[in-house]
Amino acid sequence: MTTDTPLALADEDRILDAALGLFADVGVRRATIGDVAKRAGVDRVTVYRRVGSKDEVVGSVIIREAGRLFDEVLSAANRESSLAGRITVGFAETIERIRSHAMLNRMIELEPDTVFVSLSRDAGPILVAAVSVVERIFEGARADGLLDSVDGLTPVAEAFVRIAHSFVLTPSAAAAAGTHRELVDFASAALVPLLPPEPSRA
Structure with missing residues (x-):
């Protein structure tokens, strides 16, 4: 378990940065706690104390x-x-950012x-x-007058x-989904009809 002191948080960030780079270089299986510690400039005990196994x-x-991607x-x-x-762009951005994640x-x-x-x-x-992120989009839409309620x-x-997840696992199927425009068009056709109508602004 980590503490909330600035030093502990700095150690944790450095360890996670090191682990991220290491996993990208050699993969998860070949990486060891010792490798992570060496790259982070800390000892193994610090890795175990600040982050864990x-x-x-x-x-x-x-x-x-x-979390960074969702933000x-x-x-x-x-x-x-x-x-x-918001829904169509959020869908397209999610797929594209996952696909391009180094x-x-x-x-x-x-x-x-x-x-x-x-x-x-x-x-x-x-x-x-990810569901909580979509719920935050709904909450923001309600606050901006684009939804009457988020209930249900x-x-x-x-x-x-779950639809976005399927696109990540299986990038290609019947629907064209190779470009941002194609992803937005798919979301417009498949996701938008599931949304409640926006409040009348008359």
């Missing part, structure tokens, strides 16, 4: 990277002036089986976090996340 280091890296997606979505725009692409190259397990069977916590929209948020 190798599995906990991996989990913390994934959670931090997902970027939320920021891009909230620049749109309509609820439909560490993820490198890990797919080095350890495709490990990545598949992380993104499928073990993806529950990340999907829960959690299943809709989860449906959006």
Whole structure:
């Protein structure tokens, strides 16, 4: 467990930065706590104390990277002036940012089986976090007068996340989804009809 002191947080960030770079260079399986410690400029005890075991280091890296991605997606979505725009742009930005993530692409190259397990069977916590991001988009839309209520929209948020998740796992199928425009068009056709109507501004 980490503490909330500035020194502890600085150590944790340095360790996670080091682990992120190491995983991109050699993959998760070949990386050791000793390797992470050496790259971070700390000893092994500090890694265990500040972050934990190798599995906990991996989990913390994934959670931090997902958090950064979600913040970027939320920021891009909230620049749109309509609820439909926020959802379609959020969907497209999510897929594109995951596809272009350097560490993820490198890990797919080095350890495709490990990545598949992380993104499928073990993806529950990340999907829960992603659902909360969609709910934040809904909350922001309500605050901006684009929704009357967010009641009952959690299943809709989860449906959006599960559809996006399928695009990550299987990039190509019947729908064209190679460009930002194609992703937005898909979301407009498949996701927007699930949204409640925006309030009348008359």
